[in-house]
Amino acid sequence: MSCCCWAPFLGIRFGLPDDRVLPGSAPVRQVYDQVRANFPAEEADALHVVTSGGDPAGIAAYAGRLSRIEGVVRVDSPAGSFTGGRRVEAATERMRDRLAVVPSSRRLERDAVGLVREVRAVPAPFATRVGGYPAELADYRDGVTERLPLVAGLIVVVTFAVLFLMTGSVVAPLKASLLNAVSLTVMFGALVFVFQDGHLSGLLGFTPTGSIEPSVPLLMFCIAYGLSMDYEVLLLSRIKEEYDRTGDAVAAVPAGIARSAPLVTAAAVILAVSFAAYATGRVVFLQQLGVGMALTVLVDATLIRGVLAPALMRLAGPANWWAPRPLRRLHRRIGLAEEPAPVAPVPVYGRV
CATH class of the missing domain: 3.30.70 (Alpha-Beta Plaits)
Incomplete structure (x- = not known):
C-alpha cells in the first residue's frame, strides 16, 4: 500500500500558481x-x-x-x-x-x-x-524548496528526542517516524494524483495545471506530521503505562490501544470532517488542503495507528522499550514521566 501511495509523488512537479487556481466563473480567470x-x-x-x-x-x-x-x-x-x-x-x-x-x-x-x-x-x-x-x-x-530537507530533518530530530524522553526507548521513536512517513505518502500521493495529474478534476471542479505550488505541500506536511505525532503520543503513553504497571510487553499493546482508541477515533472523525469542508471551496489551494488532509487523517487513525502500529509493537515485544545503557541512564535523569495521581484518604465516619 505504501509503495502504491508513494509512486505518484515521485513524479511531482513544482510550478508557479496562476489564474487557474480560481473557478472558471471568476472574471480574472475568464480574461486570462x-x-x-x-x-x-x-x-x-x-x-x-x-x-x-x-x-x-x-x-x-x-x-x-x-x-x-x-x-x-x-x-x-x-x-x-x-x-x-x-x-x-x-x-x-x-x-x-x-x-x-x-x-x-x-x-x-x-x-x-x-x-x-x-x-x-x-x-x-x-x-x-x-x-x-x-x-x-x-x-x-x-x-521555499531550498531548505526543505533541513526543515524535515530538524522536525524528525526534535520528535525523536521528545519521544525518547517520554518512553526511554530508541525503537519507539524510530517506529513512530517510519509510520509517519507512511502516513504522509498517502497525502502527497493524493496531491499529485488528483491535483497535478487532474484525476477527479471534473468531480471537484478545478483545472489541473500539471504542477503543484511548493508552499502547499510544506504547509500540509507540517499539519499532518503534527497530527500524526499527536496520535502516536496518545497511543504510546497508554501502552507504556500498561507496560510499566504489568511488565508484560505483549499484553500492554492491546490494553493501551483499547484505552486510547476511542479518543483517537473521535478526534480523527472530527478533524476529517472539518478538513473535508475545504474541498467544497472553489479555490484549488483550499481543495488541496481539504482532500489531502481529510484522507491523511482517516488513513492515519485507522490503518496506520489501528493496524500497523499495534502489529509492529506486537512483533517487537520487549524490544519496543530498548535503549543503549548510556541513554537509559540519561532518561532516568531527565526523562519525562507521568506522575501517578495522589490517592485521597478515605474518610472514616463514626469516630469521636
Whole structure:
C-alpha cells in the first residue's frame, strides 16, 4: 500500500500558481483564458533585464542571443527589437538600460522556471539583473524548496528526542517516524494524483495545471506530521503505562490501544470532517488542503495507528522499550514521566 501511495509523488512537479487556481466563473480567470486562447505572447509577464552600461553593439548581440531561447517571442532592447536572433524593429527611447524578454503563453504555462534559468544563463558583456513576474515567482519557489530537507530533518530530530524522553526507548521513536512517513505518502500521493495529474478534476471542479505550488505541500506536511505525532503520543503513553504497571510487553499493546482508541477515533472523525469542508471551496489551494488532509487523517487513525502500529509493537515485544545503557541512564535523569495521581484518604465516619 505504501509503495502504491508513494509512486505518484515521485513524479511531482513544482510550478508557479496562476489564474487557474480560481473557478472558471471568476472574471480574472475568464480574461486570462481569452489571453491564452487568442494571444501568443504574454506581454504582461515579460522578463525585465536591467543592464549597467554597455555599448549598442554589445546590447544588440546580447538581445539577439536572448531572442533565440525557445519560447521567447520577442526581445525589446535599447538596440531594437529582436526575434529569432534578428533585429525586426529599430531602437526606441523607452527601453533605455532595460531589455524586455516577452515569452509565449505556451512556454510560461509549460516551464516558466526553466525559462527564467535560461535567460539568466545567457552570457552578457556587462552586469545584468533579471526580474519580472516569472523571475519573482521562480525565486520564491526556490526560496521555499531550498531548505526543505533541513526543515524535515530538524522536525524528525526534535520528535525523536521528545519521544525518547517520554518512553526511554530508541525503537519507539524510530517506529513512530517510519509510520509517519507512511502516513504522509498517502497525502502527497493524493496531491499529485488528483491535483497535478487532474484525476477527479471534473468531480471537484478545478483545472489541473500539471504542477503543484511548493508552499502547499510544506504547509500540509507540517499539519499532518503534527497530527500524526499527536496520535502516536496518545497511543504510546497508554501502552507504556500498561507496560510499566504489568511488565508484560505483549499484553500492554492491546490494553493501551483499547484505552486510547476511542479518543483517537473521535478526534480523527472530527478533524476529517472539518478538513473535508475545504474541498467544497472553489479555490484549488483550499481543495488541496481539504482532500489531502481529510484522507491523511482517516488513513492515519485507522490503518496506520489501528493496524500497523499495534502489529509492529506486537512483533517487537520487549524490544519496543530498548535503549543503549548510556541513554537509559540519561532518561532516568531527565526523562519525562507521568506522575501517578495522589490517592485521597478515605474518610472514616463514626469516630469521636
